[in-house]
Amino acid sequence: MAPWSREAVLSLYKALLRQGRELRYTDRDFYFASVRREFRKNQKLEDPEVREKQLEKGLVFLRSKLGGLV
Numbered sequence: 001m002a003p004w005s006r007e008a009v010l011s012l013y014k015a016l017l018r019q020g021r022e023l024r025y026t027d028r029d030f031y032f033a034s035v036r037r038e039f040r041k042n043q044k045l046e047d048p049e050v051r052e053k054q055l056e057k058g059l060v061f062l063r064s065k066l067g068g069l070v
Contacts, residue, residue: 020035
């Protein structure tokens with residue numbers, strides 16, 4: 001798989017935050033803080049394979065409507 005570009009990562013981040021605005025039954029602040037925390041934690045990953053796996057995990061979470069929360 002081709003490595004993700006910086007723009008693609010930022011696009012995923014923004015999409016997750018945008019999708020979180022639609023949450024009704026979940027604490028939005030907690031959700032936003034969790035997304036930010038995960039991206040900051042994974043920002044320091046150096047192994048491309050692990051980094052790719054984490055980005056795919058975020059994409060799947062977004063496609064599944066935030067794990068069924070929305």
